[in-house]
Amino acid sequence: MGRPRPRGRVLTGPATWRPRHLTAIAMRFNEETMSPADQQPAPQPAPPPAPGPPAEGELITAVADTLVLAYGVHPAAITRIPQGTATDNFAVLDQDGQRHFAKVYRTRDHLDRERASVELSEYCARAGVATARATRTREHELLATHGRLAMSLWAYVPHTATAEGGLTRARWAAAGTAMGRLHMRLSTHPAAAPHQEPGTAVCDVAASRHRFERLIRAYEHKSWLTEFETWALQAAREREAILGNVEYTLASLPRLTVQVLHGDMAGPNVLFQHHEVAAMVDFRPPAPGYLAWDIARLSCDPQSVLETSAENWITGYTELTLAYRDTNPKASTDDLLFSLRVGCTAMLCSAFPLSVPVERPHLVDTAMETYGRVRHEAALLLLDRLPAFEKALRDALR
DSSP: OOOOOOOSOBOOSTTEEOOTTSOOOOOBOOTTSSOOGGGSOOSSOOOOOOSOOOOHHHHHHHHHHHIIIIIOOOEEEEEEEOOOSSEEEEEEEETTSOEEEEEEESOSTTHHHHHHHHHHHHHHHTTTOOBOOEEOOTTSOSSBOSSSSEEEEEEOOOOSEESTTTOOTTHHHHHHHHHHHHHHHHTTOTTOOOEEEEGGGGOOHHHHHHHHHHHHHHHHTOSOOOHHHHHHHHHHHHHHHTHHHHHHHHHTOOEEEEEEOOSOOOGGGEEEETTEEEEEOOOOOOOEEEHHHHHHHHHTOHHHHHSSOHHHHHHHHHHHHHHHHHHOTTSOHHHHHTHHHHHHHHHHHOOTTTTHHHHOGGGOOHHHHHHHHHHHHHHHHHHHHHHHHHHHHHHHHO
């Protein structure tokens, strides 16, 4: 689930480009307005960014050139947003006072996938689903690819907070309504028709056990461990020890719905204006997956699980599922009822982010370490309270 990111930061200084004749503009831009896929922790190891990126001034100049030539957008200010692992991201203020988000792809190796992700977002938007809207180029393309840079441009989505750690009060029901509308639209996508598959296939416990064993050996062979690595080693041993319980929990799952999904339904990718969902962002290319996992991915946000009482959290969870069912009445009750079990087992089977210091050490920072501890604690709490939580959910869905 999504990694915590700083909010509401004023970005100025050398990372900001402005035409010379303009005075300095202090532009407040929340980097979570768009949440590029590359900023999300990937479930599989990813290589570090390629060495030798363009100089900062050169890159921003290239962004300005692309905006003008590909989009006809004349920038008044371009502000660098803290980068992800595979793109460079910029807030743009144009000379008409409009705000945009520019996502620059560092390589052209996966542009077909990037284009498919944008197309999926647009497919949902055409049915009234709340999403960020992509700006097409002068040639009506979703990506600008003919110039020095490969880039997508998005409309600014004003919001006050993401769902990460912020699913409280009326937001639970609003998130359920938005997700129900999203899934109803995605069920019509031509890439895959909704169908039923065994719920036991949500996680490959044998593969997870093997991965935890390898991770534990990697830590044990290190000559020296940081404080976080010492904790991660202990957590990995604890997770490996309870995989038998996870396997038992999975065995009781019925057949569940598999259909095209958002692909990264994490808290940072759901943007709220007050208590309403303003946009769901950061789609992945259309691919089938368990609908129950999409529900749990958002609803079992670790910060939301831990930052309120268990009773308040499960009350919110039931409100989300009830609102979801009202909006998407064709959804199977089993997908809603067993979403908690799916979310809990998927979190426990995942070695992320315990594996980050070994597999992607360049991503280790204070926020990542904090998220690792929170996610581990939340997953264990869900497993411990799962029978009581599922009873409350079953009673609400009758």
